[in-house]
Amino acid sequence: MTTAEVRDPELPGRLLITERDTLVPLLRARPDDDFALPTAGCPGWSVRDVLAHCSSALMRVVESRYEKGVFSPACNDRDIAERAGWTNAQVVDELERGMTEAGPVIAEAGGVLDMVALGEWVHGGDVRETFGEPGAYAGPGLQDALTLLVRITREKEHLPLHADLDDVDEPQRLGDLAAARPPARFIGGAADLVRLYSGRPVETAGFELVGVDAGELNLFG
Known part of the structure; x- marks a missing residue:
């Protein structure tokens, strides 16, 4: 576990x-x-x-x-x-x-x-x-926020996604781990992953997303 x-x-x-x-x-x-x-x-x-x-x-x-x-x-x-x-x-x-x-x-x-x-x-x-502050969705709370995000997506049995994050050592597996559909793939920064799951604007050039439309990730709907 x-x-x-x-x-x-x-x-x-x-x-x-x-x-x-x-x-x-x-x-x-x-x-x-x-x-x-x-x-x-x-x-x-x-x-x-x-x-x-x-x-x-x-x-x-x-x-x-x-x-x-x-x-x-x-x-x-x-x-x-x-x-x-x-x-x-x-x-x-x-x-x-x-x-x-x-x-x-x-x-x-x-x-x-x-x-x-x-x-x-x-x-x-x-x-x-x-306000134009750097690292708007990053900073000292990012790791705890990411841990919380991963667990919430699993509890909600959200669609499965495998994330390889540029700024986190270990890959993150989000969503329903037992889902029949193969996991989507994300490659990029943790802050962009947070943006996607919260439905915030994000520059698509900064990451790769395969197997799912960005709008399907939004937890806050």
Whole structure:
């Protein structure tokens, strides 16, 4: 049994803390105008919208608020609208609190909330990319994010894929390992693999993908 198949309950929280320590200082150093910038990763959402969504989702986890339709597009829009009168600093404060406090709750949930941590990390990449920061979907959280991605695709019995990554020593096997179809193949960087699985824009010249269309990989739909 590989490490990707064994759930580390502390990993999602560790990823959130790593992201907190990377993203929050960046946000506090940006002028208010930057929070209005549109994001390519989330069409129709500004940086502030992304952050408000992230902070509200984490606080729902912290406070165990899971009413019907939670995390649906309508719920996300409602959470963002509820924070319309907040200052940008208040949104960042809530985000910092959520990233700090959600880990233990996610750990206790047994795996059903692990994808929340991965989504938060991807959204951090959306913000970094909008700001023109290097390594938007990489950085110190990449290995934990990749481990989480591999396990989630297996648990969801996603289509099988064998990934040879330029910046990771061992090949990664994602998706349903027992699937009848042969695994698709990916050759490229880990950040591009994350982009594909999260439906983010990616330069096709930077990787090889065989046996599957890029859109079929999207976990977040």
